[in-house]
Amino acid sequence: MKSYPGKSTFTVRSNEIDYRGQATLPALVSYMQEAAWANTRAMGISMYDLLERGLTWVLQRMRIEMFRYPGHNDEITVKTWASGRERVFLHRDFRIYNGKQELLGQATSVWLVMDVVKRQLVSVPDFIMDVEVVPGSEPLPFAKGKLPQLQEVQYKQQVPVRWHDIDLNRHVTNTRYLQWALDSLPLEVLEQKQLQQVDIIFKAESMLGETVTSAVGPGTENGHVYLHKLASQENGKELVQAKTEWRELEN
Structure with a gap:
């Protein structure tokens, strides 16, 4: 089975905005995760599909870039797709558009698989590996490498x-x-x-x-x-x- 891109539409709610009337980043990340859930559900590898096997998805890293923020009651579209695979690391990209199909932001993420009983990471199971990764758009650069360590706590x-x-x-x-x-x-x-x-x-x-x-x-x-x-x-x-x-x- 081949992977394919997903598309989900959301309306920014009043409890998801800041004092400027714009969506907060945690709210936008929640939208991206909902879009990812819908996309993986259609391919039979959603969180629920994994839980039936005693496994679960774990987000390991996310790199987000925002150009503009949507406002209250704005309708946005989140497009997402599996963008690559490296050993146990599964990559997924996102792009956020407004109603005029203008790009508001984008993100790339890294996911792992965990055994929910042992609370340990495991190798990617065959039923996930069997899904061929076919990126829906040009992949973003993978999120990898170390971040600078916090030296001076303010x-x-x-x-x-x-x-x-x-x-x-x-x-x-x-x-x-x-x-x-x-x-x-x-x-x-x-x-x-x-x-x-x-x-x-x-x-x-x-x-x-x-x-x-x-x-x-x-x-x-x-x-x-x-x-x-x-x-x-x-x-x-x-x-x-x-x-x-x-x-x-x-x-």
Whole structure:
């Protein structure tokens, strides 16, 4: 069986916008994951198909670039496709369009397969390998390589993992990690700048009842790049590493 691109349409809701009336990045990432779910379901390799076999999809990395943000009640289309395969790493790309078919943003992602009982990563099973990867569009450059380590912590917060932070895999949903990373930035950055790019790596899972420490510091001297680290307060294990790039708001 060959893979094929998917297309899903969403309307930006009032609880998914910021004070400027624009969709937040965690909301847009949620749209992309919904589009991916729909695309994999049509090929018989969705989260539910894997769970029936004691397996699940795990997002390992995502690199996102936004050119413009949609606003409240805007209808957007997310196109997604399997873009490649490297050993146990499965790549998937996304592009977001508005109603005029103008490109708003794009992303590339890396996925792994996990045994839900052993909580261990496994080799890609044959029923997934049997799906031939046929990219629907020119693939984006794969998200790979190391991110700079956070050296100078300027801001930090502790976040308890609560019931509504948990997803179908019984661990913290990845959009919540992204939200916690962004929430740790100072107010002047969130109010006066716009998020342009994110490169986020998910390294380990955290569970209900744990506490996550979200730390952030400068990535460059010009104040447009920040480095993020989320870790378990209980054992210090690094959960997430990220780099965000910001641009000045247009008047």
